[in-house]
Amino acid sequence: MPTFEPCPYCQAQHANKVRFTPWGGVLGPAVFSLVKCEPCGKHFNGKSGSRVEKAIRLYTTVSLALLAILVAFMIHAFCAGDRPAPLGPHHPVITAQVLPPAPVPLT
Ligand SMILES: [Zn+2]
Numbered sequence: 001m002p003t004f005e006p007c008p009y010c011q012a013q014h015a016n017k018v019r020f021t022p023w024g025g026v027l028g029p030a031v032f033s034l035v036k037c038e039p040c041g042k043h044f045n046g047k048s049g050s051r052v053e054k055a056i057r058l059y060t061t062v063s064l065a066l067l068a069i070l071v072a073f074m075i076h077a078f079c080a081g082d083r084p085a086p087l088g089p090h091h092p093v094i095t096a097q098v099l100p101p102a103p104v105p106l107t
Pocket residue numbers: 007008009010011012037038039040041042
């Protein structure tokens with residue numbers, strides 16, 4: 001079992017690796033070497049022995065920002081795609097372009 005730095009909250013030496021958190025999924029805990037103190041149940045960085053509140057806030061802020069950018073990009077791509085412009089009587093040129101060709105008289 002790997003040994004971690006003592007807990008920054010209660011100085012206990014017993015900590016377990018955290019594999020998943022609601023805020024970071026499986027990536028967040030791996031990035032911060034996150035461990036959970038057994039006696040007090042708090043999370044901290046098992047490698048540096050430092051608290052992770054700031055890191056968690058940064059991580060969630062960054063991932064939320066990335067998510068927002070991604071969503072904005074998807075909305076933009078969806079709205080500005082190759083869909084034809086909405087047709088209507090106030091769009092005579094566009095309407096003329098998408099009208100089917102005049103029927104050819106049968107011979
Ligand atoms: Zn502790």
